[in-house]
Amino acid sequence: MSEIVLTNDEKARYARHLILPQVGEAGQKKIKSASVLVVGAGGLGSPVLMYLAAAGIGKIGIIDDDKVDMTNLQRQIIHSTSSIGELKTESAKRRIKEINPEIIADIFDTRLTIENAKEIIDGYDIIVDGTDNFATRYTISDCCEILGKPWVFGSIHRFEGQVSVFNLNGSPNYRDLFPKAPPPELAPNCAEAGVLGVLPGIIGSFQANEVLKIVLEMDGILDSELLLIDTQTMNIRKLRYNSNKEREKVTELSEEAISCALGLDEEQSLDVSSTKQNMKEISPLEYVDKVKNGWKPFFLDVRREEEEKIVTLPNTNLRISHTEVPSRLQEIPDDQDIVIYCRSGARSAMVANFLKMSGDYSMEVYNLSGGIHLWSSTVDSSIPKY
Structure with a gap:
């Protein structure tokens, strides 16, 4: 691999990073050499993508199979009115390339599934969860455990959000904290339950922050800790959790394992x-x-x-x-x-x-x-x- 260097333009662009003792030129080179896959270009993915592009992450992958809809614009700030009807991946790529033309932006106009997850995820250092469904989230978790990739979790519900980091250098994984998904009536998505528009911006910004801390190998990363934020009461707290030593480690992706986590019986399937x-x-x-x-x-x-x-x-x-x-x-x-x-x-x-x-x-x-x-x-x- 060729040596990573910063051009004069890059030194100017990232000047406020370079004067931080925790970053400096060496840290900015780490950021430039890093690759991050963002699963979902919606409410959470929007701030994650824009802040990581602005920070100078060298390669950013965007995976989403949806198109921009009018109802997205209240919270998915990477898109605009002129983007309605456009693939979210295309809209998001255009915006982050406007923010930082020097980055590489890969797009995948598809849903992450057990069939394509390994091939896509294997090409990136860190994975960010910007999804709103448990099937995809367990797929991310299982694939990252198999491939040894860290991933940054985020979820939102009305006024509340959660953030954590899983599978970082052997740290606990999502299945250790959430062996089973909650029933649908207790965890409706944004379309069913609603969400305050600024909440995904807050949670997504925390996720982007964790990505940069991982890249820079900083202390205080949210592995083994779940950050809970209530924006209505402004109550912010952290819960510690540990690996489940009795849990059987994931060694292969399977629909049966995902179905089990979702609480589906054998007659029910993710295949409609x-x-x-x-x-x-x-x-x-x-x-x-x-x-x-x-x-x-x-x-x-x-x-x-x-x-x-x-x-x-x-x-x-x-x-x-x-x-x-x-x-x-x-x-x-x-x-x-x-x-x-x-x-x-x-x-x-x-x-x-x-x-x-x-x-x-x-x-x-x-x-x-x-x-x-x-x-x-x-x-x-x-x-x-x-």
Whole structure:
């Protein structure tokens, strides 16, 4: 490997780093030679990417399969109104290259999965978790344990956030602290629970700070410690945790191991193909056309009460949170077709599959594909996406 040198322009750009005793020119060279993969270019990924680019991390990878949406802009500050409809990876790459043209920015327009995780993660020194789902988080954790890579964890919920560092030189891993994911009703994502827009900026900045401390080999890194921040009360505290000596170390990536951590039984899978085999789907346009021709299905909303206040689709007969459906089956008729909807079609698919698997419904059960989002795009643009 050729010797890392700082150009005169770089010395000017990083001047405030160079005068820090903990960084200096030697430290800045470490930063320049480092590579970091950021999983997710959303709320957490935005500040992480921008601050690491500004700091001079030599190679930054961005992985995300989503496109910029209007609802992202309240907190995902790396994107702008002009980016709507663009791949988040492309939008993020353009922004960090504007911040620092000298860095290398790699993009992966895909979701991190057990199939591609090793190949992608193996090319970087440090991994940053900017995700909002547990399946991807456990995939990051398991892959980093196998490859011996440190990773920086961050999570947000309404006004609260958490930060920690896992798998740093043999330090505890995510499964030591969280052997099992909480049930969905206790850990809804931002789209379901909401989040104060500045919170991911705060938590993401802490994550970027931990990355730089790891690169610079500084003291005080949050390995074996979980930082808890409540921005409503401004209560900030740290909890210490240890490795679980009885936990079997991860040696290979498997869907079964991820499913176990998520609390799924053998009949449930991260692969939604099994769900689709047990229920039918109907698009918003197909639904509207059939209703105009006299079809009268039971129209069931399985979102949360807070979401119902934002918008409700016409002809909705009942709203029940998807987690309450098993205990309220008596409210759902078994003598007419049922169409189930939610924000994007994911929760409604789970409920549709559950109803068909229960065997109590001889009539047809449909999932409204794409949910309110697709309805807004194809049927009525006045229906707000959120």
